[in-house]
Amino acid sequence: MNTPVKILIVEDEMLIAANVSLELTSLGYEVIGIIPRGEEALLHIRENQPDILLLDINLKGNLDGIEVATEMQKEFDIPVVYLTANTDDAHFNRAKETRPYAFISKPFKKKDLQRALELTLTRLASEKEEDSSNEGIEEEFAVFEDALFVRFQDKMVKVPIAEIQYIEADRNYCRIHSLNKEYLLVLSLKEMEDKLPKNHFIRIHRSYIVNISQITEIATTHLVVNQKALAISKGFKKDLLKRIQTV
Structure with missing residues (x-):
């Protein structure tokens, strides 16, 4: 070395x-x-x-x-x-x-x-x-008022925001979990977070962003989205509770 x-x-x-x-x-x-x-x-x-x-x-x-x-x-x-x-x-x-x-x-x-x-x-x-x-690759997704257009199998497909449950970090990628399908994008969760509409999505953990409208339960250390338990970090929980109170 x-x-x-x-x-x-x-x-x-x-x-x-x-x-x-x-x-x-x-x-x-x-x-x-x-x-x-x-x-x-x-x-x-x-x-x-x-x-x-x-x-x-x-x-x-x-x-x-x-x-x-x-x-x-x-x-x-x-x-x-x-x-x-x-x-x-x-x-x-x-x-x-x-x-x-x-x-x-x-x-x-x-x-x-x-x-x-x-x-x-x-x-x-x-x-x-x-x-x-990954430097110089084409745009992985675009944000519209009620949907994201994401790259999937060499084409851009429309994913309604209402159908997105949560987004998960996967090393240097992020995975969108929607009601019917998963989409793997070549960008970090931080890059994804910076572009997502803040009125719909919130970061709850270094590995997770959730669609606020999809949250069904909030516990001490986790929340539930469509029967899936996702960990909440202490540093993000305060912001989450504030957002929930104002929705």
Whole structure:
């Protein structure tokens, strides 16, 4: 590696963190910090962004590792690799919502750490190639008063806004879920959000935009659209409740 990949370790067991740091350094990575608390990690990331965030799930303090990843992803698009002794379904399902690049179980082996990071870098390189190949493609969709025209099988088709249920991030793509069909578009969810009519759609999670008229239930951590439960991030829930009150 010409320029070492910068990794931030967020781990509250300092012996483990020191061991991880030594292994990373021996593998040629640059450790830019060892942080024991989630709140401190968020401050550190804002000042010195790493290339990869190596994050323990079960942190002490106000934020666990999953909450740290969720908060970080509101501002930055940094790959997350979880280092954890928690392998139960509840933790895994929560962590999965943050779309991590890998999981490393504690106690870890150097080979596990090495392979997880190599896979992460391979995936990052692949995503950059996809970004480059998508430059200059034709417009993926157009917005009209009551419908979107979206690219589907080399043609533009009309999708009434009333039939769109939600839109889901799918790596560098986004997937429109309508009543009768799904449409995969070559653009990010953020690009989609910027163009959608705000009176019909709202972002509820880094992975989801919903059609407000399709919401049938709002719970503490999720909402329901056509019997499909979609996670709500804390940072978006306040805006959602405001919008619901004014509709």
